[in-house]
Amino acid sequence: MLNFSREKYLKVTGGALELREEIERVVDKVYEKGFKNIFLIGSGGAVATFYPFEFMINSTSTIPAYAEIAAEFVLQNHKQFSAESLVILSSLSGTTQETVAAAKYCKGIGATTIGLTGEYNKPLADTVDFPIVNFAENDFASDSNQLILYLLTFKLMNKNGDFPNFEAFAGQLEVLPEKLLDAKEQFEAKAEEFAVAFKDEPYHMVVGSGNTWGRAYSYAMCVLEEMQWIKTKSIHAAEFFHGTLELVEEGTSVILLKGEDETRPLMERVEQFAEKYTKKLTVLDTKDYELEGISEEFRKYLSSIVTSTLLQRLSVHLEDKRNHSLEIRRYYRTVAY
């Protein structure tokens, strides 16, 4: 695979999975104190990674879950938030201004705080009650974070009595990185084809639903816009028919992130529409990937990580074919604002 190190990927994802024991200890401590709801707080890609988990918790568990944008959260005075809340924050660098400020705000109110981050001795790890640390390169951070969140949030739900099969689920996660590598391999040629065909495309619609909606939102914003300077519209499949559809013409690029959760029919409806009205339809369907060793009952939860692992390959090929490094920024951490 282009610009890809299997070793690094397995090290990062393996590092995430090795945290299982520590994560379960944190969950035990959190339950000792007790909590009445979960706030998932981040900015940009980090909050987007929380959206699938907000969706899955609200679909699976009686614990109320709220994914919130850090900079807005500290201003809003959210009335469900209190010392009895459990907060999970995320910042790979551990220095994202707004997220660190949110961590301090939450601590100030007395809530229990867990921080997912790439390094100790950075503001996020130093602020929260429970830092959960796994070093990850930028391109693997999303997979690392998601693995940690599968362990953390599903264990939380399990202890709440909502997800009895946690043992089997966590056991199967052990094989997931190898299966995600297989998926990447299988997708590689298609990723390259996409990049060749669409390298000069000025605009993409990116559509998701359920636990792929967060991936659609972040791929559009954090990769296509931020790293490739290409215009996008991310749109939820259930909202697609209430406005954005009118822009679709024969030459409009529409990218569908089709997962396997309850909302799959929403994506099928958009797909049927797009097949008729554009010649530039790209479908990433998690169902096309075998994921040997993963039970049918767990597949739906994994749509978000399968999607992001595939999208990571798209990014590498876009970088290559467009000759536009994923690292350059006009503004972010380049100028002050």
Next chain:
Amino acid sequence: MLNFSREKYLKVTGGALELREEIERVVDKVYEKGFKNIFLIGSGGAVATFYPFEFMINSTSTIPAYAEIAAEFVLQNHKQFSAESLVILSSLSGTTQETVAAAKYCKGIGATTIGLTGEYNKPLADTVDFPIVNFAENDFASDSNQLILYLLTFKLMNKNGDFPNFEAFAGQLEVLPEKLLDAKEQFEAKAEEFAVAFKDEPYHMVVGSGNTWGRAYSYAMCVLEEMQWIKTKSIHAAEFFHGTLELVEEGTSVILLKGEDETRPLMERVEQFAEKYTKKLTVLDTKDYELEGISEEFRKYLSSIVTSTLLQRLSVHLEDKRNHSLEIRRYYRTVAY
């Protein structure tokens, strides 16, 4: 004002305000039965109109509020939703497929349902426990719905002990339509200027936060995309700096919907950035409008309706200068999908 009837506007908004007594009766009945949370359910522009109210309820009241997209909601199996939920649905025509299906789903589970709609004897009004009906032309529907929602949700919060000044607030709403007319008049020249300057602009960023975020989302999707076939990106001010900012160049149109709630500093930050990096910055600031008779303490809640009332003028001038009727659709209710 171009293509505008004061009489019709005052009739529609007056019709909404005349519902106050009926709305308070509904609130009493809803409290008799009891409820533990509020679900605000719609599609497209209707769910977008709920977003500000979700934000305001969660900032003001201990009643948990969830705004949900109808078509996803019926598939998700949301665990906070139960027979003890209060549901507010909205569809102007009363026929929006997904919203009517959601109403039936909610009834099936035994939740209390309120439906905001433009007509009796249509599926939405026929399905819900409490139809609240006010006829509105499409271009005034958003103001009508918001007035009804100010009365309904603030009365619900008042009865919960969270908003003691409801009487004063509801009293002041009586003068609001006249003040919104003044605001429209004051904005008229600016709206026309915008349409002249931007009639051929192929892409706009539309930015909001707090209770203007829903307006940004829906103006981008339901007007610029659906009714004018112009590409957009709606982006929350707190997320702007995590990706979308990288697209900003000297010639990028950025439209800011600046309100007066707690999140105003987020908009100011985007404004300061945009002032530096684009020559095509448009700021709609609710603070520029006097709204005589409205107390300072209530102004922040009204940012969403002030914003939408101004945006309605933008639409009319875009229609005119672009010679593109707000009524034509390529697909919506034109082809089957």
